[in-house]
Amino acid sequence: MEIRIAGDAAALAELNQLLYLEDAGTHDPFTDIEAALADAMNYFTGFLDDESTTAFLAVENGSVAGYLAGRFYAKSLRRKVSTAELESIYVRPEFRNRQVGALLVDSFFRWAVERGAGRAAVNAYFANESARRFYERFGFAPKNVTLDMAL
Secondary structure, eight states: OEEEEOOOHHHHHHHHHHHIIIIIHHHOTTSOHHHHHHHHHHHHHHHHTOTTEEEEEEEETTEEEEEEEEEEEOOOSSOSSOEEEEEEEEEOGGGTTTTHHHHHHHHHHHHHHHTTOSEEEEOOOTTOHHHHHHHHHTTOOOOOOOOOOOO
């Protein structure tokens, strides 16, 4: 498995669309999936042009197995430490349980450390227990809880 810096917005958009269908489509009935799918290409075109972002592709024998997208936030007046946020990650089902996600996360951590990040963060749906377990294996721990209700 090869992990490389992504430069192709179309490949990222395709994988991100699969993530939205599987994750938000299952765990958040209020996400506008159609709008997210339509905006993916536009989002990743701008994302790749931003110096504070990175994206990695996992490739095996010419097939894209997965991706990870992340962003760096410098220290600020309100935040004492710089933070790297893992914005999204997706591994195609046929490549799961083969350490693809771990390779992507390790690449992200190296990128974050090179930029001087003191913390890493990620958001996951509470109902997505497998994602929470995955992130916890890397040392992520719950920090915030969003409470939601109908009006």
